[in-house]
Amino acid sequence: MDIYEEIGNSLLEGDAEKTDGLVRKALGKLYPAEMILERGLMGGIKKMEEKFQSMSMFVPDALLAARALNIGLESLRPYLKQKNGYKCTAILGTVEGDYHDIGKNLVRIYVSTLEIKVIDLGVDVSKEEFVHAIRKHNAQILLLSALLTTTIKEMELVIRELEKEGLRDQVSVFVGGLPVTKDFAQSIGADYYTRDALALRDFLGKNLDRLLK
Numbered sequence: 001m002d003i004y005e006e007i008g009n010s011l012l013e014g015d016a017e018k019t020d021g022l023v024r025k026a027l028g029k030l031y032p033a034e035m036i037l038e039r040g041l042m043g044g045i046k047k048m049e050e051k052f053q054s055m056s057m058f059v060p061d062a063l064l065a066a067r068a069l070n071i072g073l074e075s076l077r078p079y080l081k082q083k084n085g086y087k088c089t090a091i092l093g094t095v096e097g098d099y100h101d102i103g104k105n106l107v108r109i110y111v112s113t114l115e116i117k118v119i120d121l122g123v124d125v126s127k128e129e130f131v132h133a134i135r136k137h138n139a140q141i142l143l144l145s146a147l148l149t150t151t152i153k154e155m156e157l158v159i160r161e162l163e164k165e166g167l168r169d170q171v172s173v174f175v176g177g178l179p180v181t182k183d184f185a186q187s188i189g190a191d192y193y194t195r196d197a198l199a200l201r202d203f204l205g206k207n208l209d210r211l212l213k
Contacts, residue, residue, distance in 0.1 A: 007040030012047050014064025016071045023072045033079035041072050066102045073109055086117040088212055090141035091133045093121035095154035100147035103177055106197035107143055114204055127161040134167055146177040156188035172211050
């Protein structure tokens with residue numbers, strides 16, 4: 001078992017101290033930070049998603065995994081490559097009624113490696129808070145996250161609020177999260193859907209200039 005797999009497994013077990021220790025160990029041995037994130041922490045999250053979908057993992061275990069992820073990310077963050085200057089601002093948050101931040105935190109880390117300033121509003125964010133942040137920061141991208149099937153409907157309410165406030169044409173709306181699908185994204189009028197944080201980063205890395213035209 002390599003160290004990336006060890007990191008992923010410790011995250012899956014919800015062992016925050018062990019996860020953080022393994023991340024630090026990998027950094028000390030000069031493993032690339034991007035690979036620690038992608039193959040280690042992200043690898044553990046992908047396994048967690050599979051367990052969630054098969055109903056072999058439940059919310060309490062997912063919360064422990066989230067804590068392990070957050071602690072591991074904090075140790076890793078200073079080593080991830082950051083670009084100087086920003087081309088645009090993105091507003092990020094988990095929709096109202098949803099307190100899960102696993103996917104959102106990965107999005108923040110990945111997108112922050114691009115020329116994008118990320119304003120993270122956290123979890124349980126109302127449609128009014130999203131609109132206020134877009135207006136305040138003159139944002140061009142909105143990143144909406146949800147983990148529960150009962151909260152994904154809030155994504156559509158955010159989009160309707162943007163239309164009501166005359167801001168819809170200003171932002172490209174991305175939606176994602178475990179229960180979100182491409183068909184759902186299209187049905188609510190979102191601009192883009194990506195399956196995970198890595199896919200989102202890759203898409204933005206290739207298409208950011210086109211989106212900002």
